[in-house]
Amino acid sequence: MRAMHMPSDHPLLLRIVDDLAVRGWSQQNIFLPQALTLELAAECRKRAAEGELAPAAVGRGPAQEIREGIRGDHIQWLEPGQADCCDTYLGLMDSLREALNRGLFLGLEDFESHFALYPPGAFYLKHLDRFRDDDRRMVSAVIYLNPDWLPEEGGQLRMYLDDAVEYDVEPVAGRLVVFLSGEVPHEVLPATRERLSLTGWFRRRGSEPF
Numbered sequence: 001m002r003a004m005h006m007p008s009d010h011p012l013l014l015r016i017v018d019d020l021a022v023r024g025w026s027q028q029n030i031f032l033p034q035a036l037t038l039e040l041a042a043e044c045r046k047r048a049a050e051g052e053l054a055p056a057a058v059g060r061g062p063a064q065e066i067r068e069g070i071r072g073d074h075i076q077w078l079e080p081g082q083a084d085c086c087d088t089y090l091g092l093m094d095s096l097r098e099a100l101n102r103g104l105f106l107g108l109e110d111f112e113s114h115f116a117l118y119p120p121g122a123f124y125l126k127h128l129d130r131f132r133d134d135d136r137r138m139v140s141a142v143i144y145l146n147p148d149w150l151p152e153e154g155g156q157l158r159m160y161l162d163d164a165v166e167y168d169v170e171p172v173a174g175r176l177v178v179f180l181s182g183e184v185p186h187e188v189l190p191a192t193r194e195r196l197s198l199t200g201w202f203r204r205r206g207s208e209p210f
């Protein structure tokens with residue numbers, strides 16, 4: 001997949017900005033082109049097969065621990081320059097970062113992201129994407145990489161919206177979900193099949209807490 005640019009005033013990006021301003025979250029079912037989604041899924045599987053994904057930790061800094069009773073996914077952080085498909089994804093996310101800055105004045109300075117693989121039965125209990133001692137994460141963005149996902153296979157992202165409304169999203173290939181990191185509690189329900197995604201966070205500048 002060659003480099004792909006999306007202007008920051010692309011209608012798809014403006015829709016996401018508008019959704020975030022109005023209700024704090026957005027779902028776009030056709031965000032990534034199918035070819036790119038398939039390449040990213042293959043890249044994630046290849047890294048998993050090569051043993052590059054590791055059990056995800058909970059917390060940050062010296063307090064980090066692996067706790068499968070809280071989250072059971074395996075992850076690998078992305079670095080630029082490792083694979084064309086990942087660089088294309090990072091470029092699209094940078095266009096989204098610009099659109100968010102223009103529309104919402106969030107002052108987002110960087111983006112951190114990782115592949116995540118949930119083996120069958122793995123889950124991530126209800127949480128917010130913000131650490132008690134580090135509030136740099138402003139906006140969360142999850143892209144799903146699973147072709148032909150069926151609702152009965154589980155693995156939904158469950159968001160807890162205002163007025164105790166629960167909203168479930170199936171992790172279908174090409175779909176993007178974006179939400180305000182500090183405001184939308186959410187969880188990942190267990191699935192009967194392997195569940196792949198790319199999860200990332202737009203961050204504002206902050207002083208290192210340690």
Ligand code: OGA
Pocket residue numbers: 116124129142156157186187188197199
């Ligand atoms: C996370 C997370 C949601 C998902 O990694 O923090 O909540 O649907 N992921 O994978």
Ligand code: MN
Pocket residue numbers: 127128129186
């Ligand atoms: Mn989360």
